[in-house]
Amino acid sequence: MQCPWIISGPLAVVELSVLGSPSGESQGGGVLSLRSFVASMEKLAARAATSDAAVWSAGEALDLAYLGVLGCTMSIAPTLGAALRCFANYFGTVQSATAIRIEQDNDRVQLHYRILDENIWPRRADAELTLGIVASTIRRYAPDAGRSVSVQFEGGHAASNRAIEMRLQRPVLQGDDNTIAFPARLLDARLPVPAANASAAASDFREGINLLNRHLGCVRAMQPVSARVQELLLERTGQTAADQDSIARALAMSRRTLRRKLEAEGTSFLELNESCRCSIGRALLLRTELPLVEIAMRLGYSDHTAFSRAFSRWCGVPPGALRKTLAGASATT
Numbered sequence: 001m002q003c004p005w006i007i008s009g010p011l012a013v014v015e016l017s018v019l020g021s022p023s024g025e026s027q028g029g030g031v032l033s034l035r036s037f038v039a040s041m042e043k044l045a046a047r048a049a050t051s052d053a054a055v056w057s058a059g060e061a062l063d064l065a066y067l068g069v070l071g072c073t074m075s076i077a078p079t080l081g082a083a084l085r086c087f088a089n090y091f092g093t094v095q096s097a098t099a100i101r102i103e104q105d106n107d108r109v110q111l112h113y114r115i116l117d118e119n120i121w122p123r124r125a126d127a128e129l130t131l132g133i134v135a136s137t138i139r140r141y142a143p144d145a146g147r148s149v150s151v152q153f154e155g156g157h158a159a160s161n162r163a164i165e166m167r168l169q170r171p172v173l174q175g176d177d178n179t180i181a182f183p184a185r186l187l188d189a190r191l192p193v194p195a196a197n198a199s200a201a202a203s204d205f206r207e208g209i210n211l212l213n214r215h216l217g218c219v220r221a222m223q224p225v226s227a228r229v230q231e232l233l234l235e236r237t238g239q240t241a242a243d244q245d246s247i248a249r250a251l252a253m254s255r256r257t258l259r260r261k262l263e264a265e266g267t268s269f270l271e272l273n274e275s276c277r278c279s280i281g282r283a284l285l286l287r288t289e290l291p292l293v294e295i296a297m298r299l300g301y302s303d304h305t306a307f308s309r310a311f312s313r314w315c316g317v318p319p320g321a322l323r324k325t326l327a328g329a330s331a332t333t
Helices: 034-047 054-061 064-075 080-093 124-141 161-168 184-188 195-222 225-236 244-250 255-264 269-287 292-298 304-315 319-331
Strands: 098-105 108-115 150-154 173-175 178-183
Touching (some): 034 054, 034 124, 054 161, 064 080, 080 098, 108 124, 108 184, 124 150, 124 178, 225 244, 225 255, 255 269, 269 292, 269 304, 269 319, 292 319
Parallel strands (some): 150 173
Antiparallel strands (some): 150 178
């Protein structure tokens, strides 16, 4: 596929919505806020027939060229593994405040996708669009993947589940995040490239990766340090080390430099960490049935009592009381 080496595509967003404009509208220059983009996907899904998977289908049918350099580079990746690693590593060039990670467990690979801002909800349609793109990419490299591909979505049951199940010939699962899984052997699947074009394709792929590295660096440089710290905290909390030292290392700066830069922006690591814990904790309370002790552990607390005290300080109500209030409201509607 011929792809222009353009820098941005129609999905480009650069603002973490909780730090962006209060209206959540376009930030100017054709760039759409993440909140507005996700809302537009939800409207598209709502207009479709309940038995349809319009947004998933749109993801499957999307021409990768519309993702700019990211899509162009994916389209000429030598293997499926290279294409998906490119997608995961450089998705930040087209959409901010989003985490994509690839994990392999023996003979199965899982690609996890999650919008980091827990205040953006509902967001099922956005997940369908993204996993639809991944599903199409898998089939492009491995047309015989067939029923070996499975998906999971965060949140409850959706009207589009049945249509997606019919397309995949597999049940749609529900869990804590959005995941597409497939056999690990498919990572080595290659595109049929004539030998005469192989060298040029490899060179173009390397050029694409170099451009993406530069573009991602520019995106990161334009972000306030506090926004980058917030993204890292939302991504890492409950997954890996999220203390101040590890965040500073991830930003290639010392703890002292990080503290100084955050102070210059009128905040601190403690304030950002508490804000992120509150956001994640509230989401887990309202959208899952996890026991309080497990939520506390995910947020880095030694016991649920410490979490309850902190949550009461954040929200003015204990976590158990908030969950009971929500359950009572659901029972009367």
